[in-house]
Amino acid sequence: MEVGYLSKVRVYEISKQLNISSKELIKKLKEFGVDVHSHMSTLEDDEAQLILDYYSSEVQESENNQVKEETIDEEISRTAKHENFEKKMNDSSKKTKVKDKMMKDEEVKQDTIEQSDEIKVIQIPNKVSVQTLAEKLGKTPAEIIKSLMMRGIMASINQEVDFDTASQVAEEYGILLEEETQETLEEKMFEEEPDSPEDLVERPPVVVVMGHVDHGKTSLLDAIRKSNVTAKEAGGITQHIGASTVEVNGKKITFLDTPGHEAFTAMRMRGAQVTDIAILVVAADDGVMPQTIEAINHAKAANVQIIVAINKIDKPGANPDRVKQELADYGLLAEEWGGDTICVPVSAVTKTNLDTLLEMVLLVAEMAELKANPNKRARGTIIEAQLDKGRGPVATVLVQSGTLKVGDPIVAGSTHGRIRAMMDDKGRRVKKAGPSTPVEILGLSEVPSAGDRFYVAESDKQARHYAEILAERNREQSLRATPNKVSLDDLFSQIQSGNVKQLNIVVKADVQGSVEAVKQSLERLSNDEVRIHTIHGGVGAITESDVMLASASNAIIIGFNVRPEAGAKSVAETEKVDIRLYRVIYNAIEDIEAAMKGMLDPEFQEKVIGHAEIRQTFKVSGVGTIGGAYVQDGKLVRNAKVRIVRNGIVVYEGQLSSLKRFKDDVKEVNAGYECGLSFEKFNDIKEGDIVEAFIMEEIPRA
Structure with missing residues (x-):
């Protein structure tokens, strides 16, 4: 052999x-x-x-x-x-x-x-009823109850036993049990044998367009579509389904219309790896901007090949070489400069070099040898979904392997159904869709979530059964504690148990110099047990996008002289992302170093008690500048600490020197009321500034 x-x-x-x-x-x-x-x-x-x-x-x-x-x-x-x-x-x-x-x-x-x-290996959940265990083992409930009694466990037919107990009972009958997780459940439901090389055929690449706002992402995508519409399809796209397919030199390319890297990362967080190539759009007259950097880091974290489209080369002041220089600072060195990043100067307005850009996409796809087997039951990912009043639940899906057909029974996340109709990106009814093809489907029982995987089942009954099991699993998981995310509090124990080999960090600061300083200082703390890796660094307030990236990459967020946006704070609480805010770099270094050594001291936890907006300013001789403010939420307290936040950047942190209602000094002012404020050793207050009041509560370490 x-x-x-x-x-x-x-x-x-x-x-x-x-x-x-x-x-x-x-x-x-x-x-x-x-x-x-x-x-x-x-x-x-x-x-x-x-x-x-x-x-x-x-x-x-x-x-x-x-x-x-x-x-x-x-x-x-x-x-x-x-x-x-x-x-x-x-x-x-x-x-x-x-x-x-x-x-x-x-x-x-x-x-x-x-x-x-005769040796069986059976998968069961973490807990199982006596009745179910008997069915799994092919025994009567009486036999199982008797076996449990011999172990001192009195259980009725509907009572649940834990996995360890069930394993001991199963061993008596020569049967091995394995714990069934969400992943193994789906493996069991739709176990996919590896494809033979002769069954694989070339599939179109799946592309996402990313970049800074106003750099021309939408214009570029629209220009590509219109340039590649055939004569019989004149008039362009008749229906928007969240994805589109264009044809170049007889080969197809699928574009996903994500509103930005936030959705891209949200899908990756759910385990949906759908994109092969990211086109990074950078304006030739504007250069690399904060969202450009975010897009680069999101694409790198998802291990997706980047092609740069330097847009707006038709505009005065366009400087493609400056863009390439700035990109090189973030690890994207252009091919013509000796690197391996493809950079194509384009114009969405004049349609310059669009064909070249698409040819480069096909070249990268060819090098990646993207293949799939179309001759089996389809599986793929839900791109987007909504409830249509006239048509019911509607979902845009991307077929990733196999061929999806009208009439197929499918499971999509915890929903199921039989496909009644399919439409392509041009709004035409189609009967089947192969790998890398986006289609809109009708016939699901409920609206699934974007990022959910879908599978074609053997029958309606099987689809319904598996969807019910997955729905039950989702309910159980939502009732349990959120899966362990890395935080500084439990970093040492996770390192010791081997769960953490690399600590991912997102750094946000008030200026770029601080971002680099914090990154370098923290990465130097890497040791044999754990490596510290900065997956994203940027200037400005901590955004929802930062939190989503941290959640998808199991990272913590270090904020230096910045604050989280209101939306980011609530998302961080939901996703259990640890956000640490500092005003001194050394404190951040000390905290992470101590966490790595398991020596975090009892900490003071900040509790925000209220926000007020400065609406007018008054200069009073002998006193300084006084701000006329409106309390938006919570309350302002005379002895509380305060910080002034301007455009997401902390410009002052200290104490109130006075708090007044009309001419009277007061101890506190509640939400919905106006007040006068002045600050110790700070007079540079401006209209629109947000005053954040907070107190420090001591929290002992567990």
Whole structure:
């Protein structure tokens, strides 16, 4: 048997190659001391080679025995032709004895195979009822209850037992149990065997357009679409479905219309890796801007190939070389400068170089060898979905493998249905859609979520059953604690348990110099146990986009002289993203260093008690500048600490020197009332400034 170089392979792949059952292989591996649990377990190179060598020698021996057996059979047959019936019967008996003797080892081996096939591996949830456990094990509930009683557990037929107890009961019957997670449930539902190379065909690349606001993302996408509409489709797109397909030189490219990198990251956070290439749009007259940097970091975090479109080259002041220089500072070095980033100067207005840009997309796609198998049941991702008053739940889906057909029963997240109709990006009704094709589908029972995966099931009944199971799992997960996200408080314990090998950080600061200083200072803290990696650094307030990126990358956010936007703060609470705010770099370094060593002292937690907006300013001789303010929420308290936030940047932090209602000094002013404010050692207040009042509460470490 020829055996080439092996990378890590799964048990079922080896069993398929050897043409034996996975259970037999699992048993044989355990005899060799290899610890495997199921057909999905992976083997190291040497382990796989060991078992292949073993079966190779057995196959050779079996073939030799087969040759001997055939020779004996021929001899017996020739003899039988020339003798009487009784003699033939005797010879037949002798023949059987000879064959029995020669096949003795083979029979023993067959017995082993039959016995090994009786070993079952069954997946169950973390908790399971006695009734369900009995069904899974093929036993009566009475037998299971009796087994539990022998262990001192009194349980009724509907009572739940934990996974460990269920495992002990199952072992009595020679059955192994594995805990069923959301991932293994979906694997079990729609387990996909690897495709044979001959079944794979080239598929169109899936592209997303990203960049800073006003740099021409939408204009560029519209120009690409209109340039690639055929004569019979004159008039352009008749229906917007959140994705579109264009054709270049006989090859197709699929564009996803994400409103920005926020949606792109939200989909990645749900585990939907749908995009192959990102076109980064940068205006030639404006250069790299804060959202450009965010887009670069989001694409890099998702491991997506970036092609730069330097737009607006038709405008006065356009300077593509300056753009390339700025991009080089963020790790995107242009090809013509010796790097590997493709940069194409384009104009969405004059349609200059659009063909070149699309040809570059096809070139990158060709190098990536993007392929899929269209000849199987479809699976893919929900791009967007909404409830249409006339048509019911409508979803735009991207088929990633297989072919989706009208009439297919599908499971989409925790919803299900049978596809009643499909429309392509031109609004035309279609009967089927292959890999990398976006279509709008009708027929789902409910509106799924963007980023949910969809699968084609065998029947409506199976689709409904699996959708109900997934819905139940989602409910259980929402009731449980949110999955562990990294925070400074538990960083040391996660490092010790091996859960954290790399601490990802998002850095936001008031000026670019501070961003670089904080990044460099923190990354120097990396050691043998944990590496600190900055996945994004930017200037300005902490935004929802920052929080989504941190959530998707399991990162913490370090803010230096900046504040989170109101929306970002609520998203961070929902996603359990740890935001740490500092005014001194050394404090941030100390905190992370202490967390890595497990020595965080009791901390003071900031509690914001109110916000007020400065609406007028007055200069009073001998006193300084006084701000006329309106309390927006909470309250302002005379002895509270305050900070002044201007365009997301903290410009002052200190104490109030006075708090007045009309001419009277007061201790506090509640929301909905106006007041006069002055600040200790600070007079540079301006209309529109936000005053944030806060107190410090001591929180002991757990």
